[in-house]
Amino acid sequence: MNMTSDISAQEMPLSTTPPASTSGPVHARPALELQDASVVFGSGPQAVTALSPTTLRMDRGDFLALVGPSGCGKSTILRLASSLIQPSSGNILLGGREAAAKELRIGMAFQNRTMLPWLTIEKNVMLPLKIVEPFKRSFQRDRKGAYRDRVHALLAQVGLKDFAGHFPWQLSGGMLQRANLCRALIHDPDLLLLDEPFGALDQFTREELWQILQDLYLDRKPTVLLVTHDLREAGFLARRICVMSARPGRVISDKPVTLPQPRDIGVIYSPEFVEMTQGLRALIAQIRK
Numbered sequence: 001m002n003m004t005s006d007i008s009a010q011e012m013p014l015s016t017t018p019p020a021s022t023s024g025p026v027h028a029r030p031a032l033e034l035q036d037a038s039v040v041f042g043s044g045p046q047a048v049t050a051l052s053p054t055t056l057r058m059d060r061g062d063f064l065a066l067v068g069p070s071g072c073g074k075s076t077i078l079r080l081a082s083s084l085i086q087p088s089s090g091n092i093l094l095g096g097r098e099a100a101a102k103e104l105r106i107g108m109a110f111q112n113r114t115m116l117p118w119l120t121i122e123k124n125v126m127l128p129l130k131i132v133e134p135f136k137r138s139f140q141r142d143r144k145g146a147y148r149d150r151v152h153a154l155l156a157q158v159g160l161k162d163f164a165g166h167f168p169w170q171l172s173g174g175m176l177q178r179a180n181l182c183r184a185l186i187h188d189p190d191l192l193l194l195d196e197p198f199g200a201l202d203q204f205t206r207e208e209l210w211q212i213l214q215d216l217y218l219d220r221k222p223t224v225l226l227v228t229h230d231l232r233e234a235g236f237l238a239r240r241i242c243v244m245s246a247r248p249g250r251v252i253s254d255k256p257v258t259l260p261q262p263r264d265i266g267v268i269y270s271p272e273f274v275e276m277t278q279g280l281r282a283l284i285a286q287i288r289k
């Protein structure tokens, strides 16, 4: 099935189903769309429903935070979005096309940093350029020139200018996670998938990373889907927060974050922000009962 929209992202209200069409430029279509998508692992008495039929739509450049109790299917949604798994029912559309289409570039970062220990930070960050088209085709030519400059510029942007030649084991957890973000963004992905990327960091380092991610987002405007347990992280970074019910989960609340961007870290202590996160907290407490 190929359902596309020719209405511009700005004009499209979030909750409306787009009209069916096969034409229209890629940028006018929703970046990611789950249409009644469900995931069941296994079969028979052993079957586990990881995700109840879920409908979710993200316009290009959107920043959506997904929160919900453990095991409700958040990572499953990310795996669907990255085409790592297929839905058991329903459809996943990327850029208006079925998820198998390679029309959108995807970047990913997870809590467990997966830098290759035998490569320098520069080479680790450069990896997607070696693997993903159109970068791949001129990798041999550009790896010591344009691509190297590209990696160094991004590392400088996150404060790692002097660490390009270091190995992963020579960096702190916070520095590694910055490098991880660089690797997720080096190939200018249209869709950035983040699965609790800052979960293992201390609060101070985490807040530093929030600001770095905010800067990178505002600078490049990818579509970001962030899974997090941290309501302040969701509120500080996202433009929209979706709450999921307990397993088998589905989206039960979808609210915009109206605070203007860029946000200062002090915003998390403002009455407006505290009220928003308390509301989310109460909703999640209710779900868990």
Ligand code: ADP
Pocket (backbone or CB within 6 Å): 041, 042, 048, 049, 050, 051, 069, 070, 071, 072, 073, 074, 075, 076, 077, 247
């Ligand atoms: P979370 O919201 O914590 O990220 P997940 O999306 O990882 O949750 O998982 C949702 C549910 O599906 C969980 O109960 C999990 O145990 C189950 N699940 C995930 N992957 C598999 C799998 N490969 N086989 C069986 N069950 C799975």
Ligand code: MG
Pocket (backbone or CB within 6 Å): 074, 075, 076, 195
């Ligand atoms: Mg998870």
